[in-house]
Amino acid sequence: MHYVLTLSCPDHPGIVRAIAQGAGAADGNITESAQFSDPVTGLFSMRVELESPWEDVDAVRSAITSAVHELGMHLQIRPRDEPRRMLILVSKIDHCLVDLLYRWERGELPVDIPVVVSNHEDLRELVERHGIEFVHVPVTPSTKPEAEAQVLALVEQHRIDFVVLARYMQVLSDDLCRSLSGRVINIHHSFLPGFKGAKPYHQAHARGVKLIGATAHYVTAELDEGPIIEQEVVRVNHTRTPEQMVALGRDVERLVLARAVTAHAEDRVFLCGARTVVFHP
Amino acid sequence: MHYVLTLSCPDHPGIVRAIAQGAGAADGNITESAQFSDPVTGLFSMRVELESPWEDVDAVRSAITSAVHELGMHLQIRPRDEPRRMLILVSKIDHCLVDLLYRWERGELPVDIPVVVSNHEDLRELVERHGIEFVHVPVTPSTKPEAEAQVLALVEQHRIDFVVLARYMQVLSDDLCRSLSGRVINIHHSFLPGFKGAKPYHQAHARGVKLIGATAHYVTAELDEGPIIEQEVVRVNHTRTPEQMVALGRDVERLVLARAVTAHAEDRVFLCGARTVVFHP
Amino acid sequence: MHYVLTLSCPDHPGIVRAIAQGAGAADGNITESAQFSDPVTGLFSMRVELESPWEDVDAVRSAITSAVHELGMHLQIRPRDEPRRMLILVSKIDHCLVDLLYRWERGELPVDIPVVVSNHEDLRELVERHGIEFVHVPVTPSTKPEAEAQVLALVEQHRIDFVVLARYMQVLSDDLCRSLSGRVINIHHSFLPGFKGAKPYHQAHARGVKLIGATAHYVTAELDEGPIIEQEVVRVNHTRTPEQMVALGRDVERLVLARAVTAHAEDRVFLCGARTVVFHP
Amino acid sequence: MHYVLTLSCPDHPGIVRAIAQGAGAADGNITESAQFSDPVTGLFSMRVELESPWEDVDAVRSAITSAVHELGMHLQIRPRDEPRRMLILVSKIDHCLVDLLYRWERGELPVDIPVVVSNHEDLRELVERHGIEFVHVPVTPSTKPEAEAQVLALVEQHRIDFVVLARYMQVLSDDLCRSLSGRVINIHHSFLPGFKGAKPYHQAHARGVKLIGATAHYVTAELDEGPIIEQEVVRVNHTRTPEQMVALGRDVERLVLARAVTAHAEDRVFLCGARTVVFHP
Structure with a gap:
């Protein structure tokens, strides 16, 4: 063994x-x-x-x-061959989820996915078609604490090892960040530390960068500041609109997230201050 | 013709x-x-x-x-085949200068280099060995206006089309930026907009990024904020020290600067607000 | 307009x-x-x-x-905005098909896909779920001419502009290659001209290359020798088994094929002897 | 220690x-x-x-x-910190030599370079300017055995650990390949196994590939078939002439060779059948 x-x-x-x-x-x-x-x-x-x-x-x-x-x-x-248990949080944007489910189905990812949680109903059919439980946990400013408690309960109930924010459009509370410290991976659609926060492709377009990227990182209380696990970029030029950058970025985001999930699930990522040590094979 | x-x-x-x-x-x-x-x-x-x-x-x-x-x-x-006249400003760090001179000697760059200016004497021999005039223009806080006037005079005298800051460790005054607007190319040793200012590789190391890069951009009055001409990155991991990043970065910097110089000298770069349009062949 | x-x-x-x-x-x-x-x-x-x-x-x-x-x-x-009509030929391997359908559904590809043809039944459900007609055209050595005639009839019937071999495991006859000359795009799972023919990832593993790749090219009578439209590579090392290369290669193949399809459908690819001219935006 | x-x-x-x-x-x-x-x-x-x-x-x-x-x-x-002793063989093409000498001078390469050998006199001044002995060993078909004996004698005399063919335009004899087996690194100007032999950029141009590359490999008796240490590629398009590919390729060649030399000199490369194991840091 x-x-x-x-x-x-x-x-x-x-x-x-x-x-x-x-x-x-x-x-x-x-x-x-x-x-x-x-x-x-x-x-x-x-x-x-x-x-x-x-x-x-x-x-x-x-x-x-x-x-x-x-x-x-x-x-x-x-x-080694006991898969890690991963919970996915998602909103409406589906490319990262679609990609994770495809890789999981092909046996590319060393994980089980007992449950996918979303603050919207849109992706229920996609998830359930893969034989995975889908839980709708709506979030409003006033219900956020209850919603997060529900997520934590699902983490407990399904003995979840780590959580992936696959383009989840809610900021986690400081409390949740602390409870799941080092166990939540986010995919941010920019090459951090550039273009933190909202609409990074629009920021990238306005700044006129010649490469756009994506960053998978651990979630901490400070937005888009957590330790970076993986990054990748793709070349763009002046003809690309922000919308085309969004489309190009989808390819980079899903690749970066899949690599980060694989590395984490294989216990290859170590926290080291504000940085990570990643022992790629 | x-x-x-x-x-x-x-x-x-x-x-x-x-x-x-x-x-x-x-x-x-x-x-x-x-x-x-x-x-x-x-x-x-x-x-x-x-x-x-x-x-x-x-x-x-x-x-x-x-x-x-x-x-x-x-x-x-x-x-088309009349080479652009390029003045290089440099301090002590020589890899960009060495690379530009090598490419120029091989006929890779569509430029003439009538003169290289430095605030130090260190690189005189290297420059003169290539048959190029070397002018030492020391800069201190008090002599900066005179030094910049001397640079401008050399630009005039040698009918310079554009100026390249090949790791020149002085910030140009707002006046000089304006006088030479759109005609000064800087190489910054980070993937902008990340890690502006001093010691970007040390900043990149502290932040734990997985790719480091370099950016060639036009110089404007706002430091490291000018329109970007070209960028490139290289992969690093947790084992790389800031000093090793500096060494890896040299390869990226010289490549990015050479591409930007070529594009500019072939009239392929257009200012477009805060961005550039670059018509690569 | x-x-x-x-x-x-x-x-x-x-x-x-x-x-x-x-x-x-x-x-x-x-x-x-x-x-x-x-x-x-x-x-x-x-x-x-x-x-x-x-x-x-x-x-x-x-x-x-x-x-x-x-x-x-x-x-x-x-x-310009009238989508090209694309017929997909596929066997059992699904990643390129899945990717093309996903991009098409998201509006990323400037094409209509009236019909998908396969020599196996396996991917029927996937195709029909997208509201696209699926036609099973089995191929055996003796029925190959009839099968190809059926494909040609579908091309006629659906006014198909071009055909994509999305990992179609049959070699087209010389006659079909001629009939559809310049209108059939294949994705080959190696960085051509290296590793033509069968099991290219196993060939790549045996040769010990440090990058593996994929190539989209027009199909000609000579196997894997047609004009190249697009190529991409990804880094591998000694730890990668042929099977892991197959998995890594999937990401490259789908990306390369999507780029080639987009370029062709936007009329950006021109045949030029044994090479192509591709006017990327 | x-x-x-x-x-x-x-x-x-x-x-x-x-x-x-x-x-x-x-x-x-x-x-x-x-x-x-x-x-x-x-x-x-x-x-x-x-x-x-x-x-x-x-x-x-x-x-x-x-x-x-x-x-x-x-x-x-x-x-660990005792530098390996490296002999460079070179002909007239200088970019790999220039690059190795620059990196060596900057302390980037963990090697000593006691001697550079060439079958031409052209690069003597460059080498001697770095304080390194230059030995001219002309090679003609009839004098090849004596020339190779002279190289072997220099290897002995200078206690050379490994030899680098920095664009050396002579094929080593089978005998020399055997004598120095696993100790000679060549840089080939193509992405092997594509375009073996002479004028690989012209071959690449004729085939219309969209990426060109370079390969550092150990020299064996079979031309361009030795175990690969490192490879890299760069994107090209239809506008690039073979001559421009040669120029673009120079950047890739020098980078690939420097990486291979570093890995070998740090004892990170192991022969494993026809392949190499490379333990990059």
Whole structure:
């Protein structure tokens, strides 16, 4: 069986060796390994894939934890091929949702999608056609707290690992951001830090940039300021209207979001201050 | 002989036909043509290459101008293969200068470089080795007006068409920006509008972006806000230090600047409000 | 009303002027113009968009044709906003079809899709859900001529302008290639001319290339040798299996095909010997 | 002190743990680690950076080797910051050489360049200006064996680690390829496997590709068939002449070659059958 082990802690000598010993204690063979020690924060991030004949994840976890306990690290171990559980929040714009569902159906994404939540009814048929539960949670300024409570309840109920805002047109409250910290991925339709906020393609058009882009990032209380997971750009020229940029941007947004979801679901993304460490394969 | 005809004016019907007739009046055959009518500003930009047996540019200009005079357009005509005269301003960082000189020597750039000006002596040998005059114009806060006057005098004396700031570490005064409006190209070492001002790679590192870039733009009185001519990016990851980003950025900067210089020198760039129209071949 | 005028003929002086006069004869204003004279073949290609108060395309065609008849050019004029009629041929692999249908539904593609033809039944539901006729035309070695005749009949019946092979796993006969010459676009899942024929991602993996790609090209009798319309690549590394390359390639294939379809449907692609001239906006 | 440890061997369980133990035996802390087990060849490649207070590379090597000797692996250990010694072979085309020398002078390349060898005298001044020995080794069909012997002697004499063909217009003999197997990097001016052999840009122009590229690869006896280290492409269109493609290609070639040289000199490239494993940072 394959396991993924991840850890993030202040760097000090001996971590890698301890992990190797821990893997050995579980009869494990390390098949992939990536690590990074950040000189700015002093944070050490590590991701290891290991193969072990042991079929009991608790036993593996316990064996490895014993081997490294003196180092006071906190580490996570889980079966590599157990898909992460993802909840999608969406409004009316559908290209990111359509793309995620297509990739999921083709087996490209290492996730289960038990439920899609929207503040509108428009995309119900699309979602249900894929055999996925669709929950309509309308949001108005006055009902926002209840709506967010309902989302949190769905997260609990479906044992959701992480949430994706697939062009969800509501700003999450600070409370929700904190509750789900490091577990909510947003796709912003600009190359951040340029063009934060609303109508970024119109801003990009007005500024006359020659490349437009999209950014997948973790959601924090500060709008469009969370740690960036992935970015991509596409070339434009003076003939492109803001509307054509919106259309071109759809291709970039869906690609960037799919890459970020894959990296996150494979435990390849680590928070590191205001930045991320991403161990791409 | 080949000529380049450019015009920029409020759009109205009949311009293209009038230009075609004007070309005919000069026995000219249109060999390349590009045009754009900007819906935001209402501005019409056009660039035409034409071949004519006439060898006298004034005669060609006069023939075409007569044909279109009723339209009240202002147009420029010049021999296509007459290189533009470019002055380079540089400080100590040399990669953009080295690259421009290399391309110029290889015949890649359609320019003459009569003179390079620097506020330091460091790059004299490099410049003079290429047979180009090097002028040291030191700048201090108190001598800045005199220094800029000296630059302007060199622009006059050498009949300079446009100026390139090849990593010139001085901010031009508003007066100089106005005097040379639309004729000064700067290379900024970030993907604008992100990371204006000083140390953009350090800003990019702190923000954790996944692509870094460079921007060539016309210089205006507002720092790093001028109309963008060209941009390019390169992928980075969490392992890159700000210093490594500086090194990676050098490749992007020199490429972007060379493309912008080529486009400008071939009369392919038109100002259009805060944006540019660039007729790439 | 907007019209698109295209012509392709041996280059000689005066064509552009004649076209401008012809546009004038139809009270037309030229709003976009692109031209290219190929030094290898001597072929001149031109595409013009013009706006005229005349609502009758035959009258416009006649006015322009009269103006240029002495030049012996053959030109096409059609209303710009009249969508081209596209027939899609597909087998079982669905990502290109899914993508074309999504873009068509969003109004991104300037085409009508009256019918989708497949040699399998698998994609019927997907197609019919979009309100498009699905025709199953099975192909075996012995029935191939009849099958192709049926496709040709559908082309006639639906007044099809061009055919797209959206991962159609049958080689067209030489006869069909000739009948539809310049009107069939194929997407090949490699960066041609590398890896022609079957299983290109497996070939790419075996060769160890660091970028994989896709190519949209016109179909000719010689397999994977037709004139290239568009290409794109994506980076891979040693960790990617052939199967993962197939998945990564899907993103490139659908993007490349969509760009090629758009360019062709907007009359921006011209054959020029073994190459194409593509006037991107 | 920092050390780089590399190994390549048939995969079997326990290698990573043994290496970790070996590092521990040398009081070493693993600061970077990358590994890959190739499912096609069964080959395991690993690269580890470790920091140890021990200043004696032989002692470190001996400690680690003892720890892993039962696994029968062959591994290399060397001080990370000791530059590799690179010999450049060049003819008359200078852009790759100019670029390598510029990067070397700026400290971008982790190499020493004791000597540049050319079959022409043209680039002597350029090389010597950088304080590097230039050796003219003319090659004619009849003197080729002697010329190659002279190159091999220079490799010996200067304790050269690897050789770079920076647009060297001579095909190496099979004997020389074998003698320096895995130690000679060539830059080919096409996106291999497309356009092998001579004048690839002219081939690319004739085929009408929409992207042109360059490939850095190890030299083997079969021309342009060696394992690929790095590739990059740049977009072109129908207006580009073969000569302009040559100019555009220069930018790609120098970039690709610099990346390949850096990766090789940092021991990041492993041969794996006909392919390479490259552990980019």
